[in-house]
Amino acid sequence: MNKKLLEEVQLKNRIYQKILDEIDVGVHVINSDGKTMIYNKKMRTIEGMNIEDVLDKNLLDVFSFHKNEDSTLLQSLHKGIRINNAKQTYFNNKRQEITTINNTFPIDEDGTRVGAVEIARDVTKLEKIIRENILNKGDTKYTFDSIIGLSEEIREVVEASKRATRTSSSVLIIGETGTGKELFAQSIHNGSNRSAMPFISQNCAALPDSLIEGLLFGTKKGAFTGSVERPGLFEQAHGGTLLLDEINSLNPALQAKLLRAIQEKTVRRVGDTKDRSIDVRIIATINEDPIDAISEGRLRKDLYYRLGVVSLFIPPLRDRRIDIRSLVQFFIDKYNHLFGMNVSEIDEDILEMFMQYDWPGNVRELEHIIEGAMNLMDQEDTLQYSHLPIQYRNKRQFKNEATSKANDLLIQKGKDIKPLEQYMEEAETYYLKKVLQHHDYNITKSAKALGMSRQNLQYRLKKYEISKS
Missing domain, CATH: 1.10.8.60 (Helicase, Ruva Protein; domain 3)
Incomplete structure (x- = not known):
C-alpha cells in the first residue's frame, strides 16, 4: 500500500471514529471470538466504563448476564439472527445494573461470520423509576396521625386536608422544601375511599422532558426507536391517586397535556392514536408561591385553576416554632x-x-x-x-x-x-x-x-x- 493510500485509509478511520463518538446511541462491535473491536463514547457513558476496560476484552470477561445466552450480542453472533428493540438488563464490571433497548445484527463477510454489532439506547434510569413506582403501589405509610404538631397553623391544615378526603377533587399542596407535602398527600389518600387502590408518586423535576412524557402517559411500541408497549403512571394509578411533586418544573407543553388529561379523564400514549379512560385523583405539590410561578412562566394559569380546586398551604417550621419540641422528641424516639x-x-x-x-x-x-x-x-x-x-x-x-x-x-x-x-x-x-x-x-x-x-x-x-x- 502506497503512502497516499495509507493516509486516506487513516483519515477515513479517524472520520469514522469521530462519527461514532458523536452519535447519540451506543455502538458495540465484537469479533468472531467475542472480543470487543469498536466501543464508542456513548456506549462508554451508558455502561460507565473506560475504553481500556472493554476494548480487545472478551465480552463475558467484562459484563455479566443472568445467563450467557441473555447477551443479545452473543445471540446474534452465534445464531446469526437480527434482534430488534430487545430490552436487556445486565451488569458492568462494578456490578452496576444497566438496562438498554438494543438493535443487534451479525456481520458476515464472504459467507463467514466475522462479528456482531449492537446499537443501544439507555433506559436504565427510566426502568428503575418505573420498577420503583410499580413496587410502591399502595405503599403509603403516612396518615393524619403521623403529622406531629399542636400549633394552630398546622392543625388548620390538617382539618382542611381531612375535609378533602371526602371527594376526588384535585389538590394543590403549597409549601417550602422539607415542610412535609408528601406526608399530607399520603394522608389524604389513606383517608379517602381510594385508600385500597394505588398511590403513585413522581417527582417531576427528577427526569428530563424526553423521559417524563413517556413515563406519565405511556408509550406505544414502535413509536420511536427502542420504544415498547408500556402503560404510563396515569394508567398504573387507575382508581387511586397520582402525586405529581414539583409540578412547576414541567415545561408548558407537558403542562398542557396534563391539563387535557385531567379535564377529559383520558390519556394518549406517546405515538398512539387511541385515548384511554382513566379514573385518577391528582394531587400536585409546588415549592413556591403559585402566583410567582405563574407570573414568571413556570406554571400555566389554567393548570393552576384546575389543580387548585383544593389548595393547602403547609406552614414553614419557623412559623410553627411551638411544634419544635414535640418534633425533636419524635425524631429522637x-x-x-x-x-x-x-x-x-x-x-x-x-x-x-x-x-x-x-x-x-x-x-x-x-x-x-x-x-x-x-x-x-x-x-x-x-x-x-x-x-x-x-x-x-x-x-x-x-x-x-x-x-x-x-x-x-x-x-x-x-x-x-x-x-x-x-x-x-x-x-x-x-x-x-x-x-x-x-x-x-x-x-x-x-x-x-x-x-x-x-x-x-x-x-x-x-x-x-x-x-x-
Missing part, C-alpha cells in the same frame, strides 16, 4: 429505635437555639440535625451542643446562642456589678454543669477533663448543690 440507642432528652440550651433558628430546610432539616447528632453520640442519654453536626456548630447563630449563658456573667453597662465571690461561684457552677453534661455525669471523666481529683469535684458539686436532676 425514631432514631433510638433505628440505632438501638436510649437517648432520653435534649439539652434545653439546644432547644433555645432551635427556637431562634430560621430553618430554611424546615422539618426535614430538623430531622437531619437530630439524626446527625445521634450518630455522634456514644452512651450518653442527653443530646448536647457538642453532638450537633459540625456544620451547625459552626453557624454564627448557633455559636451566639451557645455562648449566651456565659455572656450573662459578663459586666454589662448600666447594671450593678456583682461581688467577685458571687460572680466566681456562678461562673464555676455554670462551667461544672456543662462539663458534667458533656461527660454524661461521669464523675471520673469529668474530673480528669477538669484536671482535678474525684474527691475535689465531688466536694464542689456538693458545695454548689449540683446534681444530675
Whole structure:
C-alpha cells in the first residue's frame, strides 16, 4: 500500500471514529471470538466504563448476564439472527445494573461470520423509576396521625386536608422544601375511599422532558426507536391517586397535556392514536408561591385553576416554632429505635437555639440535625451542643446562642456589678454543669477533663448543690 493510500485509509478511520463518538446511541462491535473491536463514547457513558476496560476484552470477561445466552450480542453472533428493540438488563464490571433497548445484527463477510454489532439506547434510569413506582403501589405509610404538631397553623391544615378526603377533587399542596407535602398527600389518600387502590408518586423535576412524557402517559411500541408497549403512571394509578411533586418544573407543553388529561379523564400514549379512560385523583405539590410561578412562566394559569380546586398551604417550621419540641422528641424516639440507642432528652440550651433558628430546610432539616447528632453520640442519654453536626456548630447563630449563658456573667453597662465571690461561684457552677453534661455525669471523666481529683469535684458539686436532676 502506497503512502497516499495509507493516509486516506487513516483519515477515513479517524472520520469514522469521530462519527461514532458523536452519535447519540451506543455502538458495540465484537469479533468472531467475542472480543470487543469498536466501543464508542456513548456506549462508554451508558455502561460507565473506560475504553481500556472493554476494548480487545472478551465480552463475558467484562459484563455479566443472568445467563450467557441473555447477551443479545452473543445471540446474534452465534445464531446469526437480527434482534430488534430487545430490552436487556445486565451488569458492568462494578456490578452496576444497566438496562438498554438494543438493535443487534451479525456481520458476515464472504459467507463467514466475522462479528456482531449492537446499537443501544439507555433506559436504565427510566426502568428503575418505573420498577420503583410499580413496587410502591399502595405503599403509603403516612396518615393524619403521623403529622406531629399542636400549633394552630398546622392543625388548620390538617382539618382542611381531612375535609378533602371526602371527594376526588384535585389538590394543590403549597409549601417550602422539607415542610412535609408528601406526608399530607399520603394522608389524604389513606383517608379517602381510594385508600385500597394505588398511590403513585413522581417527582417531576427528577427526569428530563424526553423521559417524563413517556413515563406519565405511556408509550406505544414502535413509536420511536427502542420504544415498547408500556402503560404510563396515569394508567398504573387507575382508581387511586397520582402525586405529581414539583409540578412547576414541567415545561408548558407537558403542562398542557396534563391539563387535557385531567379535564377529559383520558390519556394518549406517546405515538398512539387511541385515548384511554382513566379514573385518577391528582394531587400536585409546588415549592413556591403559585402566583410567582405563574407570573414568571413556570406554571400555566389554567393548570393552576384546575389543580387548585383544593389548595393547602403547609406552614414553614419557623412559623410553627411551638411544634419544635414535640418534633425533636419524635425524631429522637425514631432514631433510638433505628440505632438501638436510649437517648432520653435534649439539652434545653439546644432547644433555645432551635427556637431562634430560621430553618430554611424546615422539618426535614430538623430531622437531619437530630439524626446527625445521634450518630455522634456514644452512651450518653442527653443530646448536647457538642453532638450537633459540625456544620451547625459552626453557624454564627448557633455559636451566639451557645455562648449566651456565659455572656450573662459578663459586666454589662448600666447594671450593678456583682461581688467577685458571687460572680466566681456562678461562673464555676455554670462551667461544672456543662462539663458534667458533656461527660454524661461521669464523675471520673469529668474530673480528669477538669484536671482535678474525684474527691475535689465531688466536694464542689456538693458545695454548689449540683446534681444530675
